[in-house]
Amino acid sequence: MKLYNSVGPNPHVVRMFMAERGIDLPKEDIDLMAGENRQAPYTTKNPAGQLPALELDDGSILTEITAICEYLDETQPGDRLMGDTPEARAQNRRWTRWVDLKIVEPLTTAFRAAEGLPMFQDRMRCLPEAADGLKACAQDGLVFLDEQMADGREFVAGKAFGLADILLFCFLAFGSQVGQPLNPDLKHIGNWYARVSQRTSVSA
Incomplete structure (x- = not known):
């Protein structure tokens, strides 16, 4: 491969x-x-x-x-990151899908419509008139997720680190570089982000 x-x-x-x-x-x-x-x-x-x-x-x-x-x-051999049971995999897929739709998609579409417009305007359809609203949608998703994580869970999908965490981390790191930083008022996501930042895999 x-x-x-x-x-x-x-x-x-x-x-x-x-x-x-x-x-x-x-x-x-x-x-x-x-x-x-x-x-x-x-x-x-x-x-x-x-x-x-x-x-x-x-x-x-x-x-x-x-x-x-x-x-x-x-x-591939080794311990599965998506989970070892149908329920664990379903929860990981559920939250991965949710992060993708509610945070990642509006964040990246807003970037292409604003800060990234000079690069992307000749490659795909961009919506500069929607950039501010899309950024707000991504922030709405983060507010909701912060509220969900107030229950004390360690990771996005529950107790185990998984794809939902990787997806969210990589795009929040990207957002911080392109004018969409993480709101410091979102304490639960902020604490989660700090923990994930310590994983050696982030430098891959």
Whole structure:
């Protein structure tokens, strides 16, 4: 297998997941800043131009960070990060999906519509008129999650560290660099973020 890698939070999620799982794969870096992901030869592998992408041994391609991480979790040896029971996996998927829809999607769409507009306006449809509202939506999601974590749980999906935590951490770290910092009033998420920041996998 081989991971097509680049800068940005999406590849960071997969690299951090792999580091947590002890998975080491060959990587091929694609120059996202220069738009290499939007042209051949990369688009012959992945016509959508997304990064990262996982090339399997038979040459087929997996995209979407959740799908890549779940595939690696299910096929590689070691303790599963998604959980060992149907309930644990369902809870991890539930919170991963929730973080993705309520925080990650508005955060990243707002970035492309505002600070990232010069880079993305010629690559995809951007919505500069919606940037402020999207940023507010991401903050609403974080407020809700902070309230949920007031029950004392250690990680997003419960007692065990999982993909939901990795997804949220990588995109909050990204947000802090592009004009969407974590609100210091969100104490529970702030404490969680500080704990996760100490994990060696964050540098992957």
